[in-house]
Amino acid sequence: MCAIKRYREIANLTQEQLGIAAGLSGQAAISNYELGIRTPKFKHLIAIKNVFIEKGVIVTLEDLIPKNHQK
Numbered sequence: 617m618c619a620i621k622r623y624r625e626i627a628n629l630t631q632e633q634l635g636i637a638a639g640l641s642g643q644a645a646i647s648n649y650e651l652g653i654r655t656p657k658f659k660h661l662i663a664i665k666n667v668f669i670e671k672g673v674i675v676t677l678e679d680l681i682p683k684n685h686q687k
Contacts, residue, residue, distance in 0.1 A: 618649070618650045618651075618652070619679055619680050619681075620634075620646065620649050620650055620656075620664060620680060621650040623668050623673055623675050623679070623680070624646070624650075624668075626668075626673050627667070627668050627671040627672075627673045628671075629667070629671065630643070631643040631646040631647050631650070632646075634646050634664065634667060637667040637670075638660065638663035638664045638666075638667050639663055640660060640663070645660075656680075661677055661680050661681065662677065664680060665677055665680060
């Protein structure tokens, strides 16, 4: 399972709720990230992380970076 999806479910958010709260285009952007169709920009990862933290979910940027993009 994609890390964004895992933490989104822990935060009890829909894709649309997370997308809007993170200042993205809504459900489509989050869906594309979760399916691996697109890779989130760094500034979007920060926004997503901040939404999770506001919801009480402890997460780091490293937790959200797709594993195939980590060195």
